[in-house]
Amino acid sequence: MTIKAFVIGHPIAHSRSPLIHGTWLAEHGIDGSYEAIDVSPEALPGFFERLRSGEFAGGNVTIPHKEAVFELCDTVDPLAEQIGAVNTLVARNGKVHGTNTDYLGFLGNLDAGSPGWSDSLDRALVLGAGGAARAVIVALQSRGIPILLLNRTRATADKLAAEFEGDITVATLDALADAAPHAGLVVNTTSVGMHGTRFEGFDATALRPDTLVTDIVYSPLVTPLLADARAQGLRTVDGLGMLLHQAVPGFEAWFGVRPNVTPDLRARIEATLEG
Incomplete structure (x- = not known):
């Protein structure tokens, strides 16, 4: 069965996360997908119901939702609580757990x-x-x-x-x-x-x-x-390495493999950047 993950934001088209996670999925031969989904602030509660239903293993959260999803999670780890924001979601058994991997x-x-x-x-x-x-x-x-x-x-x-x-x-x-x-x-x-x-x-x-x-x-x-x-x-x-390294724990939680941040991956993302 295909394991599905995502990044949500509003807007979201600019996100490099699908390229990062897509590279790792291919590298490890995992039957999985990772997509960017534009979710407006008012649509967040409905999206969380999709998450609790088991449609996704979890996903990432970017601007402007990092603080809002904090309140929607069923559980939040102590570090995310201290930071006051969530950027990584893990869905298991109808519950959504939030953490923050930015640090x-x-x-x-x-x-x-x-x-x-x-x-x-x-x-x-x-x-x-x-x-x-x-x-x-x-x-x-x-x-x-x-x-x-x-x-x-x-x-x-x-x-x-x-x-x-x-x-x-x-x-x-x-x-x-x-x-x-x-x-x-x-x-x-x-x-x-x-x-x-x-x-x-x-x-x-x-x-x-x-x-x-x-x-x-x-x-x-x-x-x-x-x-x-x-x-x-x-x-x-x-700042590019921060984006790459914060993605590692989420990928491991959803797909069961801890990926590496390699020069080849960095070069792929660099090629998409301004300047």
């Missing part, structure tokens, strides 16, 4: 792209306080790394930091130039970098020579932030 994708990407990056890291500078920042904070705290959280709106950052225990200092993005020399890792979790946008008034020369810069934006693959960091000779890790 694993973030760590897997940096571990592969810059081995040893978290060893003796003094502080991470996290830009943005939206849903993606939540997963990044969980990931960094799992490695015991102090965080400086910068966001355009201070109140939003304060609210997010208050939800987490541990060493998190908050400031606005206006403080980016002053904060840059005090962090060994810079993580952009905002949409800045798409369509050529950049952090106004920020000069990458303010970063330390040992700083690692990473961006969760993967289209374009090299954002202006990463380009500026590379021009200074700094280490960088682009």
Whole structure:
């Protein structure tokens, strides 16, 4: 019997997930399918009934549904609860379990792209306080790394930091130039970098020579932030690996095989990206 999985979002046509999972299905000779399904917010409860009926083994969730599906799941694991969002669904025995693999994708990407990056890291500078920042904070705290959280709106950052225990200092993005020399890792979790946008008034020369810069934006693959960091000779890790590594646990849960993120897979996805 064909095992079916999916990614839902609204819109969803841009998703690279079908190409990722389709590659793994073919590689392992699995009788399975993975499709992108456009589900509007008002249609989510009805889609969950399809999921509970056994039509699918599970699937992924992307914008704008990661917070909404959290409330629709029958059970949610503790990490997803801490992050406050779900990106992976597993359906079994008429129940839907939700988890969040974005933090694993973030760590897997940096571990592969810059081995040893978290060893003796003094502080991470996290830009943005939206849903993606939540997963990044969980990931960094799992490695015991102090965080400086910068966001355009201070109140939003304060609210997010208050939800987490541990060493998190908050400031606005206006403080980016002053904060840059005090962090060994810079993580952009905002949409800045798409369509050529950049952090106004920020000069990458303010970063330390040992700083690692990473961006969760993967289209374009090299954002202006990463380009500026590379021009200074700094280490960088682009956002594509996070997309690839976060997909691994879901595939294993639905199809029973743990796939590998290979250079060939990365090259296939890269070929579809802007820039």
